[in-house]
Amino acid sequence: MARRRWAATGEQLARWMASLESAPALPSALILLGGSAGWMMSPDFLARFKTVLLVDIDPWAPRLFALRHGATLRRHGVQLDFLRGDVHELLDRALAAQPQACVLFDNFLGLDSIYTRSLEVTARRMRGIRQRMRGRLWGSVHDRLSGPGTADWRHADCWARDWSAQSGQALPQQDMFASVQAQGHWLDHHTEHVLPPGLNTRLIAWPIVPGRWHWLEAAWVDAR
Ligand SMILES: C[S@@+](CC[C@H](N)C(=O)[O-])C[C@H]1O[C@@H](n2cnc3c(N)ncnc32)[C@H](O)[C@@H]1O
Numbered sequence: 001m002a003r004r005r006w007a008a009t010g011e012q013l014a015r016w017m018a019s020l021e022s023a024p025a026l027p028s029a030l031i032l033l034g035g036s037a038g039w040m041m042s043p044d045f046l047a048r049f050k051t052v053l054l055v056d057i058d059p060w061a062p063r064l065f066a067l068r069h070g071a072t073l074r075r076h077g078v079q080l081d082f083l084r085g086d087v088h089e090l091l092d093r094a095l096a097a098q099p100q101a102c103v104l105f106d107n108f109l110g111l112d113s114i115y116t117r118s119l120e121v122t123a124r125r126m127r128g129i130r131q132r133m134r135g136r137l138w139g140s141v142h143d144r145l146s147g148p149g150t151a152d153w154r155h156a157d158c159w160a161r162d163w164s165a166q167s168g169q170a171l172p173q174q175d176m177f178a179s180v181q182a183q184g185h186w187l188d189h190h191t192e193h194v195l196p197p198g199l200n201t202r203l204i205a206w207p208i209v210p211g212r213w214h215w216l217e218a219a220w221v222d223a224r
Contacts (some may be wrong), residue, residue: 036064038069039062041069128147141217145188149183165199177207200219
């Protein structure tokens with residue numbers, strides 16, 4: 001059921017991942033942070049790398065990831081390695097091991113303010129990520145806002161919109177809320193500092209469970 005409910009979100013994410021193809025001199029290695037079982041990972045995107053280093057705190061992640069994507073990885077000769085632990089602690093090690101790799105923060109940064117319990121620490125951490133990504137081709141998909149909404153995902157016409165902080169536009173919150181028929185309290189995931197200012201990003205709706213929506217933000221940054 002989740003697979004059907006998440007399909008449109010997955011297609012939007014696959015389209016966004018594919019947009020990396022337009023970057024010059026694409027690396028053949030990927031560092032995939034918080035990749036989990038790869039529920040929303042595009043097989044076509046994975047297939048374009050020679051090595052994938054999955055970093056996740058969940059010890060089950062590599063087995064679940066291989067269950068879902070093993071056939072694709074084998075067919076395209078992609079080597080999958082795993083590093084278990086907290087990304088914030090392991091990031092420098094992963095970067096040193098893969099100096100040329102492209103890096104994807106795969107939908108886990110929106111959880112940080114829950115763990116840090118401090119907006120200041122979260123903001124510092126997010127800005128720190130940008131600094132640690134200097135010299136890299138990198139991207140992130142992360143929660144911006146989440147909460148209840150009564151829009152029926154089978155009919156909803158809300159899957160994605162482009163947003164350009166560059167043109168000084170404020171996040172189109174009211175439009176996003178209206179399209180999922182938002183109700184009640186919504187959570188701000190405090191991920192506004194993950195990406196550098198002045199970037200074109202993609203806002204993608206995700207009906208995580210019936211009656212609850214997340215608005216994801218996704219963008220690539222070429223900081224090489
Ligand atoms: C929402 S899931 C990601 C879903 C994944 N992108 C997919 O397509 O299935 C978040 C994942 O990030 C991992 N995670 C969360 N915080 C982490 C951290 N600080 N370090 C490492 N892994 C983390 C969790 O274990 C979980 O597997």
